[in-house]
Structures are given as structure tokens and as C-alpha cells.
């Protein structure tokens with residue numbers, strides 16, 4: 001367990017996949033140049049966040065976007081959580097998928113969004129389930145700094161999934177996301193602080209920059225919450241990169257002083273993974 005310098009990429013997502021990939025590449029290069037060892041991209045970073053775009057943008061694992069991500073990680077020598085992209089699964093269904101690479105460009109993890117974003121609140125309607133299929137696994141990956149878990153956006157609202165990741169050893173929750181202008185101001189920071197505090201971990205939220213002209217407007221505000229439940233740093237609505245050192249030793253220190261995870265009454269209740277495929 002050590003100190004990891006993270007780079008959170010809050011990039012503008014446009015309609016052109018090629019431009020999005022080039023922008024991601026540039027910003028990953030900049031984050032690496034500033035010493036980041038782990039870099040994170042936002043949800044659907046290569047594709048506008050809208051159901052109509054998911055099928056034409058979907059690619060299979062190992063496809064063009066995957067190869068570009070692998071190259072970014074390997075060339076820049078960073079661990080890379082490749083935001084998320086529409087994935088065409090082996091079953092023909094489309095998933096909202098995050099690929100994770102080590103600093104040699106080798107895939108070391110893959111998370112398919114488990115909870116699909118189907119909401120109808122005043123100011124925001126979305127139904128991912130009309131196009132996307134849900135994943136069925138809790139994803140943790142190993143780094144030289146410690147283990148980390150991945151959730152994609154709406155997944156963050158489910159404390160059971162965060163707890164499963166923590167039970168599997170995650171010290172950091174990495175969350176590529178794209179909240180909107182209704183739920184973002186109300187819940188974004190609160191959710192990150194809660195998941196960080198109730199699991200005593202770092203929680204990283206990485207969103208696209210805000211584009212008022214898009215059909216779905218990202219709240220942006222990429223941020224880091226620490227195991228004490230504080231927001232350490234936060235961006236605004238513009239494009240930018242958050243580079244920050246996380247001392248993962250803090251997790252152990254805070255857990256020793258305030259032993260929440262030890263005080264769980266496993267004789268009364270439990271969170272358990274049920275694998276489905």
C-alpha cells in the first residue's frame with residue numbers, strides 16, 4: 001500500500017469518435033507527464049451519451065477503441081481505467097463497459113455497468129435498458145498501490161455493490177460517470193462522500209466536461225472523496241485534469257481508529273456476491 005498519483009480526465013465528448021479518442025490520448029499524455037500512475041477517463045468517453053449512438057458506436061472487446069486504450073496505457077506507462085464505451089458482447093447485446101489496462105497496455109479488468117440508468121424525474125428522463133444489457137459482476141483489479149474497484153455512474157447509488165468491492169479488497173472506488181443537471185447538483189457529491197465514508201476508501205468520480213448543447217448535459221464536477229468523507233479536490237464544468245496524490249495508507253489508519261468494517265454484524269446481515277454467468 002503506498003501513494004498513488006491519480007489523473008482524472010474531465011474531457012469534452014463530441015460526436016466524432018475519432019476526435020474523442022485523440023482528445024483522450026492528449027489528456028492521458030498530459031496526466032502521465034504530470035506524474036500520474038493511474039489515469040481515469042469518463043463514462044462513454046468515445047460516444048455521446050444517448051441511446052441512439054450506442055449501437056452504431058459499439059465495438060467488440062479487442063476492437064479499435066480497445067486497441068487505442070491499450071496503446072495509451074502502454075506508451076505512457078500508466079494504469080488506465082478506460083472510462084466506459086458501448087461494447088458489443090459475444091451474445092450480440094450491448095453493454096456499458098469499462099476496460100482496465102496495466103502500465104504495459106495489458107487488460108487487467110473489465111466492468112460492465114450492473115445497474116442500468118432508467119429514471120424519469122422532473123428534468124431528466126433516460127432509459128438505458130431500452131438499448132443496453134446489464135453486467136453481472138463486481139469488478140476489482142490489482143495495482144502495485146493496492147486493489148481498486150470499478151463502478152459505472154448509476155452503480156454508485158447502490159451501497160451493496162460498493163460494499164462487495166470493498167469486501168474484495170478495494171481501497172479505492174473508481175467511478176467513470178456522467179450525472180446530469182438535475183440529479184448532479186442534488187446527489188453527486190453526497191453519493192461520493194457517502195460511499196467513501198461508509199466504506200472508508202477513496203472514491204474518484206470522473207465525468208465528461210459540460211456541453212450545454214448536448215441532448216444529455218453532463219454535470220461534470222469530477223472529484224475525489226477521501227476515507228474520512230471529505231471532498232479533497234473538485235473540478236467545475238470545464239475540461240480539465242485533476243492530478244492528486246492519494247496516500248492509500250490513510251485507509252488503514254482511519255479503519256484502525258474508527259473500525260467500522262470490523263464492527264459489521266455478519267451474524268445479523270451480509271452482502272454476498274451471486275455470480276450469474
Ligand SMILES: NC(=O)CCC(=O)C(=O)O
Nearest residue numbers: 117153154178179180183
Ligand atoms: N449515466 C448514468 O448512469 C447517470 C446516473 C445519474 O445521473 C444518477 O442520477 O444516478
